[in-house]
Structure formats: C-alpha cells, structure tokens
Amino acid sequence: MTSTLEMTTGTGDFGLGVGDGLAEAVVDHSAIQDNVRTLVAQAGVPLMAVVKADAFGHGAVPVARSCLAAGASWLGVTRIGEGVELRRAGITAPMLAWLYDPASADLARAHTIDLSVSSAADLAAVARSHGPQPAHIHLKLDTGMHRSGCPGEDWARLARSSAELERAGIVRVVGIWSHLSHGGQPGAIATHRQLLMFGAGVAIARGAGLHPTVTHLANTAAVQSNPALTRHDLVRVGAGLFGIGEGLRPALTLRTRVVQVRRVAAGRGVGYNHAQRTTRDTHLALVPIGYADGIPRAAAGRAEVWVRDRRAPLIGEVSMDQVVVDVGPEPVAVGDPVVVFGPGVLGEPTARDWARWTDTNEHEIYTGIGQRVPRRHVRQVTGEPSTEGAAA
Template sequence: MSALAEAVIDLGAITSNVRTIASVTDTELMAVVKADAFGHGAVPVARAALCAGAGWLGVTSAAEALALRRAGITAPTLSWLHRPDDDFGKLITAGVDIGVSTTTHLRAVADAAHRLGVPAMVQLKADTGLSRNGAGWNDWPELVGWARKYEREGGVRVRGVWSHLADADIPGSPALARQVAAFEEALGFARSAGLDPDLVHLANSAAALSAPRSRFDLCRIGLALYGVDPFGQAGPGEFGLRAALTLRTTVVNVKRVPAGTGVSYGPEYVTKAPTTLALLPLGYADGVTRAAEGRASVWLGGRRCPIVGRIAMDQCVVDAGELPVTIGDPVVVFGADGGDDAAPTVAEWARWAGTNPHEILTGIGARVARDHLHERTQVS
C-alpha cells in the first residue's frame, strides 16, 4: 500500500445491509451518507445503497448534497441542516429536498424559489422530544401556516413531514412511544391545515429494526447501513448486518526491550517483563483515539495485542509479547469480525473510548487511504 494505513470498505456489505434492513422494514429506505458516509466515502456508498434498492439519500449539508449531484447521482436527496443565508437556489436547481425547521429558513427558501421561478421541495421537521433541530409545538403551527401559504402561492411544495427519535436504541424506552404520539399529533395538525405530504418519516436505524409503529413511509438508515448494530452489540447482532469497513496498517518498527522499559510519552506505561514492541504508523490524527488508551487492542500475528503507552498524533505502540513480529506484518485495528479470537470491532473501540461507533468511524483521518471493494458506478 502507498499510504501508511488504509480503510478497506466492502461495498458488498453495504448492499447486503440495505437488503437485510429492507426485508425487516418493508418500507422505503433513505441511506444516510452524511459526513462522507460515516467515513466510508459518500459517492461509492450512495451508489451501492441505491443499487441495493434504497430510494433516497440523506445528508446534513448543502455541500454534501451538491457533491453527490456533481458525481452524477440524481436520486431523491434530502439535506437538512443549513444556515438561513445558505444559497438555497443551488439546492433548488439541483432538485434537492430541503429540510426546514424554522420560519426564518422557510422564508429564505421561498425567496430563493421566487427568484428562480421554480418551486422548492421542502420537508418540514417537527421537534418531538430530541430538543435539537425541528420546530417545537409552540412554533409548529406558525411553520405549517407559512408553509401552506407559500405552497398555495406556488413557491414551495411540502413533500415531507419528519422528525428524529432520541433513544430508539434503548429497548423498551417509554420515550419512543411518546415521540411517536407527538409526531402523529404534529402530522395530523399539518394535514388539517391543508398540507398533504407524500413522505412521512421518523425511524432511524434502531427504530427501523425494532419499532414498526415508527416506520411510516420511509426509514432513515445510518449506522445500520454500515453494518454496526445500533443497539451496541460488540459483534454481529441478531439482524445479520455486515460491518463494511476494516481499518488496517502494517508494523513499521520492532524492538525487543527488557522489563522496566518506558513506552511513549510520560512514560505512563512501563514493561513488566521482557517483551516485543511493535510500532504502528497510526495515531489520533488518523482516528486512533487517545480516549481508548489502556483498553484498546489490535489484531496482530493471529491474536489481540494491547496498545500500550500514550497514543501519539501519528503512531502508537503495541505490546506483542513473545510473538515473532517483523516489520511489514499486517495489523487490523478494527474490522468486520468480532469476538476474542478475531479482530476488534468498531463497537468495541467505541466502548473502549467511551463514545459511539459513529465517532470512531467519522474520526478516521483524511490521510488514511480508502479502498472500495466491489465498486459499482452504473446506478445514479
């Protein structure tokens, strides 16, 4: 490999996951490819997901949506997080649906549509309990009223009404039922005001797999698309998802050291016995987070070996014990398998770091090369 490390993305796993989730949900699916498809590569992942039957793509920003269009991907796409002074004309011209949560944003979208003489496709977001984006109940009537006004005038078309769940990944959470009820109330109000959305959606990955009442017309799949169990299982879960990304590198230095040898800065780790140390050219700039120090391991020489000492920006040290390690030996930081006799999973790394798999995946740095397997380019 030319790079010091690479993330190998199996697009066959992406297509398999779309089909697996589709078999459970029996609804339309939106493949969420924001943040460069959780570090997997937005364009190839989008094409793979569409090829497998996903009908929509979801992104956070205008820049992400327009990058898909520049790549020739014309599939229905929703972009949902914007500043009110964004150039909405570009999104309208590109045929991208615009998520709207405030009247300020709605007016800006309608103004852009008026200047173009083309109606904007918008999807109104209600806040049903996440307290993040979306219009709360006090603001929802005004947002709906203005949307209906602009729709009658021909400036916008309200294609969708949607919201986002707070804790669908917690089995049996009473908040999920409350949010579904709140969403149904918001939807009923919108319809009573004269709106007739084609697309109603609430479910994320966890809800798509476990909460039928939340599925409505479409499910937005993010983490599950990439083969990670949204309920936090360290290995393959009951749904048959396949992890799509393997982060791997090679050993670039090896040294045999005696007991009492300090390793890395501090040192905070000192060897207790003679051992072999293997240097890996990956550090926190590449996504090997310092938050996992003292707990993380990698797959080297047919077994798990711990990362020891402080993780630096560009490198980290593995205690290989008595393994016959040599320069150039392959290392898997995390991969598609799981269990004590296989490479660590991204879910395990998340647990070691006290975070979620999303942060581990999106934290893989730009200098880590991406290698896409089974890439297809014919679907747009």
C-alpha cells in the first residue's frame, strides 16, 4: 500500500488539474471513510457528517459523498447556501442547516433542507415559507452553552407553538437538539447539567404533543469521551471526519515546493524588519505559500516544514505569498517537494503541530487554507483520483 504522502511527494510533478502547480492540498478519502466507520462504531447510532465551511476546507461535495458511502446517514451544514451546493450536486441525504437568514427559509424548503429553530421569530419565518409539504425543523434548546438555542424559560412556549403548527400541517418537528460546551467530558459538571436539561427539554416537548424522529446532542469529542450518555438517536461529527480526535487519521496534506535556494552567511537578517537572523552559514529555501494561503503569521519563528526527509524551521516573518525555510548546511534543490503538514507518518509536521505553534486549534488550520490552493482528492489504497474528481 502506498501512503498518500509517498504518492504525492515522490516527484516534483504535482499533476494538478487546476492552479499553477505551486501548492496543493491533497485530501485522502480513505482516511475520511475510515474515520466515519470508526466514529459510527464508537457512537452506536446513526451519524450526521458535518461538512460546513467547505468540509473544514477539504471540499464539501466530495467529502459528503465519501461520508455517506462510509455509513453516515445525515449531513449537517451551517448555512442554507452550503446545503444548496450539495443538493445541486445531486446529494439527497437528509440535511440540517442551523445558522441562516430567516428570509431564506423558502430556499431551504425548496431544496428539502431541514432548519434549526431556536426562537418564536425563527418559527414564524419558517411557517411563512411556502411549499406543498410541511417544513422540516429541529428545535434547538440552549442547555447551557449560552451561544444559540432557545433559553430554558422560553422552551415550553416554543414547543407548544411548534406543536400547534405541526397539527395544522405547516411544520414537521423532525428533531430536538442542543450542543455541549465541554464536548461531553465525563468529569465536567457543565456536561451533567446539560444532559439533565436536555432530557427535561425533550420531555417537555413530548408533553406538548411533539414526537421527533431524532434527538441529538453529541459532537466528535462527546462520541469519543462519553458516548453512552450523550449519543441519543443521532450524533453530529465534524472535526472527527478529518482526523481531529484520538485514534483518527488526518485526511489532508498541504504541499508545495522549493522555488529558490541561496547560501547565506551567519548574522544575515531575513525578510521584513529582519525579524530573525541566521545563526550560522546556511542555505535558505524560498517556499511559495504564505498567509494568503493559510500559513498563520503567528507561525514565524516557531513552525517547521518537511523537506528532503527532515524538518526545517521557518525563518523570518510569514509574507502574504511566501515563507523562507532554513534548510541548514546541506542545500536542497529548486523543485524539491515541501510538506507543510500531513498525517505525520513520515515525521512531517501535522495540523496539530501547527495549531500548537500558533496557539489555535486544528479546525482553524484546515479552514484557513486559501482558495488559490487547489484540493486534489485521492484514495490512499489505490493512489488513484477518487470518483469525486481530480480537483475541487
């Protein structure tokens, strides 16, 4: 079996279908599908694959197809437009959107996208949308995250109003849901408070005459840390699809190449403001990827990349389009592959490393990859492009 990293860095030829050949993000669908299967097994209930933000920068349409093929039952998006993109690609799986302009409820109904409802205003907007069938909604209860969802004091009223509209054939309450502030951590008092409040909220809704098909609370962290208490009828997994979590496989490798090499004496300033200086006679490699492509400026002086089978540090400030790498006394060559981050199987940096170096999380590292970096979709087991297309 040839790993994605070996396959894509074996030569200097990226073979891109689009773009200029300076960088690419290789998305390994075998890793995504392995992660889906692992998380379905851990949860023991159906899984909603959350493919918001272009599937965390991995490519929403091909990722959604891979997730469904591997056993996901639902898809989750933040915005209605994200769901419309999937529908226009021919994807028909049940889908939920939860952050939207109420005036767009007609668009969601037209594309059979379920909507989250957190307030009387949300409910009224959905009820005003037009269509031959009831609008499908999921009532969201704020169980203590204090971010979105219906406050507890308004919940009974929202449940009763929803039940009235359901009896009138205007809406169908498909689900009741909430979100955990501490990822289901078993020892967190907040988790147990949320579990109790969610259970009470579901009971109140049923007492009002609602019979939801699914109740859902758990995210990736909860599935992995506390599935027995948090899973309910459905789990929502986003981060875990892409290898963020324990025992999961990172699915994306960000690659570029060396475009210039020069020998520089010790004590020379590098880049803007000479933020760093060389500490020895060394070789500096210019790499054509910068903060416009998702390299955080906070990485300056901290981060490393993989070149010539070794890690080499960034030196100087991160520019919009390029960074400089100190490769040491032994030079590299123009055209040599550079892995910014990957799964880590060869020792290359990972997205988790970059998150640590820049005081953020892996989610931000992935979603920050710029649009001018083409995504190439492959399957590790064959080394061939996936059926979703060579680039997205």
